[in-house]
Amino acid sequence: MSNYETVFILNPVLSETQIEETVKKFEDFLKKNGAKMVAKEDWGLKKLAYPIQNKKSGFYHLFEFTGPGEVITPYEQEFKRDERIMRFLTVKLDKHAIEWAEKRRTKLKAKA
Numbered sequence: 001m002s003n004y005e006t007v008f009i010l011n012p013v014l015s016e017t018q019i020e021e022t023v024k025k026f027e028d029f030l031k032k033n034g035a036k037m038v039a040k041e042d043w044g045l046k047k048l049a050y051p052i053q054n055k056k057s058g059f060y061h062l063f064e065f066t067g068p069g070e071v072i073t074p075y076e077q078e079f080k081r082d083e084r085i086m087r088f089l090t091v092k093l094d095k096h097a098i099e100w101a102e103k104r105r106t107k108l109k110a111k112a
Contacts (some may be wrong), residue, residue, distance in 0.1 A: 001036070001066045003098050009058035009080060010087035019059055022084050026063070029078055035067025039051060039105055051084045064093075064101055 008026075010019055027037060043060035052058065072090060079088040093101065 003093040039064040
């Protein structure tokens with residue numbers, strides 16, 4: 001079981017319900033394929049550095065999860081098939097990145 005982090009950008013024209021459905025779809029996909037969610041963050045609507053699909057903003061989401069490596073390829077194929085996703089990036093976390101992510105989460109909890 002390795003640690004992974006995925007950041008994805010959703011189309012800004014989606015309604016709140018559509019965004020929730022999309023996030024739930026990918027979360028359920030991970031759980032169904034043996035992954036365990038560590039953290040889930042909604043970063044909200046952000047301005048993009050450059051236009052993607054003629055859009056200047058998008059809804060950012062972050063998933064941090066642990067799971068087998070075999071789940072990543074079908075997981076990323078699902079992102080490619082979904083037209084609501086503008087961009088995504090999945091990275092494998094090393095021990096330093098895991099520590100950093102834990103520190104970031106504790107800071108966020110302290111602010112809330």
